[in-house]
Amino acid sequence: xxxxxxxxxxxxxxxxAELAAKAHPDLxxxxxxxxxxxxxxxxxxxxxxxxxxxxxxxxxxxxVGHGCxxxxxxxxxxxxxxxxxxxxxxxATGIKxxxxxxxxxxxxxxxxxxxxxxxxxxxxxxxGENVTCILLNNGVFGDTGGxxxxxTVIGQRTKTSLDGRDPKTHGYPIPIADLVASLDGVAYxxxxxxxxxxxxxxxxxxxxTAFEHQLxxxxxxxxxxxxxxxxxxxxxxxxxxxxLTESLEKTYPLGELPLRPIRLEAGR
Ligand SMILES: Cc1ncc(C[n+]2csc(CCOP(=O)(O)OP(=O)(O)O)c2C)c(N)n1
Ligand code: SF4
Ligand SMILES: [Mg+2]
Numbered sequence: 001x002x003x004x005x006x007x008x009x010x011x012x013x014x015x016x017a018e019l020a021a022k023a024h025p026d027l028x029x030x031x032x033x034x035x036x037x038x039x040x041x042x043x044x045x046x047x048x049x050x051x052x053x054x055x056x057x058x059x060x061x062x063x064v065g066h067g068c069x070x071x072x073x074x075x076x077x078x079x080x081x082x083x084x085x086x087x088x089x090x091x092a093t094g095i096k097x098x099x100x101x102x103x104x105x106x107x108x109x110x111x112x113x114x115x116x117x118x119x120x121x122x123x124x125x126x127x128g129e130n131v132t133c134i135l136l137n138n139g140v141f142g143d144t145g146g147x148x149x150x151x152t153v154i155g156q157r158t159k160t161s162l163d164g165r166d167p168k169t170h171g172y173p174i175p176i177a178d179l180v181a182s183l184d185g186v187a188y189x190x191x192x193x194x195x196x197x198x199x200x201x202x203x204x205x206x207x208x209t210a211f212e213h214q215l216x217x218x219x220x221x222x223x224x225x226x227x228x229x230x231x232x233x234x235x236x237x238x239x240x241x242x243x244l245t246e247s248l249e250k251t252y253p254l255g256e257l258p259l260r261p262i263r264l265e266a267g268r
Contacts, residue, residue, distance in 0.1 A: 026077070027048040027051070027052060027057065027076060027077040027078060028044070028045065028048060028075055028076065028077070029074075029075045029076070029077050030074070030075045031075070032044070032071070032072065032075060033071060034068055034071070035068075035229075035230065035231045035237070036230075036237045037228055037230040037236075037237025037238065037240045038068065038227070038228060038229065038230070038231075039136075039138065039193075039194040039195070039225075039226075039227030039228035039229070039240070039244075040068055040069045040072075040136050040138075040227050041072075042194040042200060042227070043069075043134070043136055043194055043203075043225045043227055044069065044072050044076065044107075046194075046200065046203055046204045046207055046225075047105070047107070047134060047207060048076060048078070049204065050204060050207045050208045050211060051078065051103070051211070053208070054103075054208065054211055054212075054215070056103040056211070056215070057077075057078060059101060059102050059103050060078050060079065060102070060103040060104075060105070061078075061079045061080070061081075061095050061099065061102045061103070061104050061105075062076070062078055062079065062080040062081075062104075062105050062106070062107060063080070063081055063082070063083060063088040063089075063091045063092045063095070063104070063105070063106045063107075064080055064081070064082050064088065064106070064107045064108075065082070065083075065085060065086065065087075065088045065106065065107065065108035065109060065112035065113065065117070066082070066085045066109075066112055066143070067108070067109035067111060067112055067136070067141070067142060067143045068109070068142045068143045069107055069109060069136055070082060070143070072107070085112055085116040085117065086108070086112050086113065086115070086116030086117020086118070086120055087117060087120055088106035088107075088108050088112070088113075088117065088120070088133075089106055089113075089117065089120045089121045089123075089124035089125075089129070089131070089133055090120050090123075090124065091106075092104045092105070092106050092124070092129070092131040092133070093124055093127070093129045093131065096129060096130060096131050100130075103132075103211065103214060103215070104131045104132070104214075105131065105132040105133070105134055105211075106131070106132075106133045106134060107134045107136065108121075108133065108134070108135055108136070109135070109136050109137070109138070109141075109142070109143075110135065110136070110137040110138065110139060110140075110149045110150065110151040110176075111140075111141040111142075111143075111144075111149045111150075113133070113135050113176065114135075114137075114149060114150040114151050114174055114176045115141075115149050115150050118150070118174070118176075121133060121176065121180065121222075122179065122180070122183070124220060125180045125183050125185060125186050125220045125222065126183045126184065126185055127185060127220075128184070128185025128186070128187075128219045128220055129185075129219075129220050130214055130217055130218070130219055130220070131214065131220065131221075132210045132211055132213075132214050132221045132222075132223070133220075133221070133222045133223075134207070134222075134223050134225065135176065135177075135222065135223070135224040135225065136225055136227045137151050137224050137225065137226050137227065137248070137252070138226070138227045138228065138229035138232060138233075138248075139151050139152045139153060139156055139158075139173075139229070139232075139233075139247075139248055140152065140158050140159075140229055140232035140233070141232075142229045142231065142232045145159050145232075146158055146159040146229070146231065146232030146233075146234075147159050147160045148160045148161045148165060148170060150173065150174040150176075151173050151174060151175075151176065151252075152165045152170075152173060153165065153173055153247055153248055153250070153251040153252075154166075154167055154172070154173070154251070155247070156233075156247055156248075157233070157234055158232065159232075173251060175251070175252065176222075176224065177189050177190075177191050177222060177224045177252070177257055178257065180220075180222050181257040181258065181259050181260060182259075182260050185219055185220055186219060186220045186221075186222070186259060187213045187218035187219035187220060187221050187259075188209060188210050188213040188218070188219075188220075188221040188222070188256075188259075189221070189222045189223075189224075189256070189257040189259065190206040190209070190210065190222075190223050190224070190255065190256045190257060191206075191223070191224040191225075191226070191252055191253070191254050191255065191257065192206045192207075192223065192224070192225050192226070192254055193225065193226040193227075193244060193245075193248075193249060193254055194225060194226070194227055194228070195226070195228060195240070195241035195242075195244040195245055195249075196241060196245075199254065202254070203223075203225055206223050206256065207223050209256075210222070210223045224252070226244055226248050226249060226252060226254075227244075228240030228241060228243070228244055230243075
């Protein structure tokens with residue numbers, strides 16, 4: 001422990017409730033068990049901190065997809081269910097419609113959302129469902145060994161593109177957040193990362209804004225979070241953040257995405 005983190009509790013006043021929540025995320029019930037350097041547990045923590053700070057934990061319901069983050073259902077102290085691969089936005093739709101006071105979110109990976117469940121998220125967004133989807137994008141099917149997904153960036157090595165993704169053979173990545181941002185019914189789309197202290201802080205604000213939109217009833221929201229997968233990227237754990245910045249982030253710039261609704265003219 002560095003000196004700056006040592007607190008003399010006999011002199012220091014108790015931390016404000018919000019800081020205490022950050023220091024002790026009591027909605028996380030145990031060890032995550034994921035690889036060293038994985039970015040997904042950081043994203044989980046941010047999500048839970050936001051739910052706590054908005055004071056909506058008791059009415060939150062999560063729908064978790066299938067991927068490495070799927071094991072979070074065992075350690076997150078929030079109502080959750082897991083549904084078939086990619087179907088989380090549809091399950092979230094049903095839950096929100098029968099429990100409109102619920103704060104309903106999905107947690108999905110890129111393989112889950114953009115491969116198996118591409119139609120689910122697009123239709124849910126286009127219907128303007130008042131739910132929040134959280135995408136953990138690492139550009140690989142991490143859980144099954146690091147195969148290429150629909151979001152793998154050009155040049156990225158994966159187990160099924162050992163020489164790097166080549167658009168001539170593998171096609172181009174699908175920028176799901178940009179697609180969603182182009183749809184009517186969408187209230188908020190943003191992209192963050194967990195590769196540095198600064199990006200973590202900014203990503204938390206993006207998640208919070210998305211849930212504020214849901215609480216205001218303004219429609220569908222999506223927050224894509226670029227997460228490190230050193231195992232699937234074939235890089236040492238410590239190199240994960242730089243790899244994220246130099247590869248994924250070039251294709252998927254961070255920040256709030258402008259909404260560009262495509263409005264069909266009546267009678268055309
Ligand atoms: C219909 C279906 N297809 C494939 C699988 C196998 N499978 C389980 S987890 C997974 C990888 C998911 O990747 P992603 O959503 O990107 O999550 P990550 O592991 O990268 O966090 C796959 C392909 C499955 N369980 N069900
Ligand atoms: S394979 Fe990748 S996504 Fe899965 S736990 Fe390991 S680092 Fe995380
Ligand atoms: Mg993935």
